Amino acid sequence: xxxxxxxxxxxxxxxxxxxxxxxxxxxxxxxxxxxxxxxxxxxxxxxxxxxxxxxxxxxxxxxxxxxxxxxxxxxxxxxxxxxxxxxxxxxxxxxxxxxxxxxxxxxxxxxxxxxxxxxxxxxxxxxxxxxxxxxxxxxxxxxxxxxxxxxxxxxxxxxxxxxxxxxxxxxxxxxxxxxxxxxxxxxxxxxxxxxxxxxxxxxxxxxxxxxxxxxxxxxxxxxxxxxxxxxxxxxxxxxxxxxxxxxxxxxxxxxxxxxxxxxxxxxxxxxxxxxxxxxxxxxxxxxxxxxxxxxxxxxxxxxxxxxxxxxxxxxxxxxxxxxxxxxxxxxxxxxxxxxxxxxxxxxxxxxxxxxxxxxxxxxxxxxxxxxxxxxxxxxxxxxxxxxxxxxxxxxxxxxxxxxxxxxxxxxxxxxxxxxxxxxxxxxxxxxxx
Numbered sequence: 001x002x003x004x005x006x007x008x009x010x011x012x013x014x015x016x017x018x019x020x021x022x023x024x025x026x027x028x029x030x031x032x033x034x035x036x037x038x039x040x041x042x043x044x045x046x047x048x049x050x051x052x053x054x055x056x057x058x059x060x061x062x063x064x065x066x067x068x069x070x071x072x073x074x075x076x077x078x079x080x081x082x083x084x085x086x087x088x089x090x091x092x093x094x095x096x097x098x099x100x101x102x103x104x105x106x107x108x109x110x111x112x113x114x115x116x117x118x119x120x121x122x123x124x125x126x127x128x129x130x131x132x133x134x135x136x137x138x139x140x141x142x143x144x145x146x147x148x149x150x151x152x153x154x155x156x157x158x159x160x161x162x163x164x165x166x167x168x169x170x171x172x173x174x175x176x177x178x179x180x181x182x183x184x185x186x187x188x189x190x191x192x193x194x195x196x197x198x199x200x201x202x203x204x205x206x207x208x209x210x211x212x213x214x215x216x217x218x219x220x221x222x223x224x225x226x227x228x229x230x231x232x233x234x235x236x237x238x239x240x241x242x243x244x245x246x247x248x249x250x251x252x253x254x255x256x257x258x259x260x261x262x263x264x265x266x267x268x269x270x271x272x273x274x275x276x277x278x279x280x281x282x283x284x285x286x287x288x289x290x291x292x293x294x295x296x297x298x299x300x301x302x303x304x305x306x307x308x309x310x311x312x313x314x315x316x317x318x319x320x321x322x323x324x325x326x327x328x329x330x331x332x333x334x335x336x337x338x339x340x341x342x343x344x345x346x347x348x349x350x351x352x353x354x355x356x357x358x359x360x361x362x363x364x365x366x367x368x369x370x371x372x373x374x375x376x377x378x379x380x381x382x383x384x385x386x387x388x389x390x391x392x393x394x395x396x397x398x399x400x401x402x403x404x405x406x407x408x409x410x411x412x413x414x415x416x417x418x419x420x421x422x423x424x425x426x427x428x429x430x431x432x433x
Contacts, residue, residue: 001052001053001054001077001078001081002054002075002076002077002078002081002083002086003050003051003052003053003054003075003076003077004072004074004075004086005036005048005050005051005072005073005074005075005076006069006070006071006072006073007039007061007067007068007069007070007071007073008039008048008069009069009070010039010041010046010048010343011041011042011043011044011046011343011347012343012347013042013043013218013221014041014042014043014069014214014218015042015068015069015154016066016067016068016069016154016155016214016217017039017040017041017066017067017069017214018039018040018064018065018066018213018214019037019038019039019040019061019062019063019064019065019066019067019073020037020038020039020040020045020063021037021038021063022036022037022059022063023035023036023037023038024036024037024056025056025059026056026057026058026059027055027056027057028055028056029054029055030050030052030053030054030055030056030076031050031053032050032051032052032053033049033050034049034050035047035048035049035050036048036049036050036056036074040213040214040339041214042214042215042217042218043214043215043218043310043339043341043343043346044310044336044339044340044341044342044343044346045339045340050076052076053076054076054077054078054079054081055076055077055078055079056074056075056076057075057076057077057081057083058074058075058083058086059073059074060072060073060074060075061073061074066155066214068153068154068155072086150167150168150179151172151174151177151178151179152167152170152172152178152179152180153174153178153179153180153181155180155181156179156180156181156183156184159181159184159185160179160184160187163184163187163188165184165187165188167179169187170183170184170187171183213307213308215305215307215308215310216307216308229370230286230368230370230405230407231405231406231407232367232368232403232404232405232406233403233404233406233411233414234365234401234402234403234404235401235402235404235411235414235415235418236363236399236400236401236402237399237400237401237402237418237419237421237422238397238398238399239397239398239399239400239422239425239426240386240395240396240397240426241264241381241396241397241398241425241426242395242396243425243426243427243428244264244267244425244426244428245264245381245396247267247428248262248263248264248267251322255323260323262322262323262326263326264357264381265326265329265355265357265378266322266323266325266326266329267322267425267428267431268353268355268378268425269299269301269314269317269325269329269353270317270320270321270322270325270431271421271424271425271428271431272299272317272351272353272376272421273297273299273314273317273318273320273325274318274424274431275417275420275421275424276297276299276318276350276351276417277295277297277318278417278420279413279416279417279420280293280294280295281293281408281409281413282351282373282374282404282409282413282414282417283297283350283351284350284372284373284408284409285350285371285372285373285408286370286371286373286405286407286408287371291373291407291408292371294350296315296316296318296350297316297317297318297350297351298313298314298315298316298317298348298349298350298351299313299314299317299349299350299351299352299353300312300313300346300349300351300352300353300369300372300375301313301314301329301332301333301352301353302352302353302354302355302366303332303333303336303337305336305337305339306337310336310341310346311346311349311352311369312328312329312332312333312336312341312345312346313345313346313347313348313349314328314329332345349369349372350372351372351373351374351375351376352366352369352372352374352375352376353375353376353378354366354375354376354377354378355377355378356377356378356379356380357378357379357380357381357398358380359380360380361379361380362379362380362382362399363377363379363399363401364377364379364401365377365401365403366401366403367403368403368404368405370405372405373404373405373407373408373409374402374403374404374405374408374409374414375402375403376400376401376402376403377400377401377402377403378398378400379398379399379400379401380398381396381397381398382396382397382398383395383396383397384396384397400418400421402414402417402418
């Protein structure tokens, strides 16, 4: 039996993946479940698993190359099976680019049992409460005659934009006239709508082009989805952190013999989880026809890594203590920097927190991660002169700014949440209530 090896959708937001390395070579015997390769997604490096038995007959994508989700990147078959048709179906997959394949699958699968894309598109399922938005795997655009949009694969669109070529002037060779990568490359060779040469160009030693990582591409797409469609407003609160600092010192003194400690951020996260339990309207997702309010608090914690930003999720944070929250965040942050988080560990947050205080930032605004309705931006603690009982004194102050999706959270609702959070942090014993 012939089994096509597809580029899998290994994360909820993945549209294309980069092949880091093949762990098997052409001619190797393969068993169902064997790890074939490592794939860099938009969030992590994941393992690509074989879905059939046989011999790895052909590899269509070299290490370092990218391919759209669903593209055929290899084939497993018997030693005597004729795979010539599969080689033809692989289209334009090559190093550094994705295929123009019409097969859209989120896993490798036997060729004769592949589900037609149309059937997949019609088999929508209701989103689970903790799931991230569904990934558009098929990339099937509406016909130009009904929408005015030219049918083209995402890779073809990107290549055409980079080359300054109008898609409307390219003849598509894919199914239904869909424009794929090879069509754009052909148009470039023929000089279709090529931009006029610039009168000035920088010298080669004046710049460096850095390839966009899968994570950075995903961040760019998510930001466009958020900052444009989401009607966002911001609420900022200033609070006294004296009691939190005292509480942290006392807790860490007790934990010193065990070699453990808690951070200011751990205390903030615990307080946020408690405040969200009291204000479920802020612990919510926007779904268009309805708003989903959560009883459980699954707290996303933004972590900076080399390629950008990822948000590990502390599940049921409202049920966990300071030590457990801190340990989970540090452990997941370490694996995030190694790109070893599983998709379920960075999706499904009900609310997120981003803390840049350790970088000397005192105040900032964060961008909401849809479908979440809010995110809290936490600044650093700064010794600030304030008036207390008529006297000017210096106090450790901190600012927090909440970005709110106005479709879900009104100004008064967001303000009440922040007031509860302020009370908890200015009197930390309230966190225990």
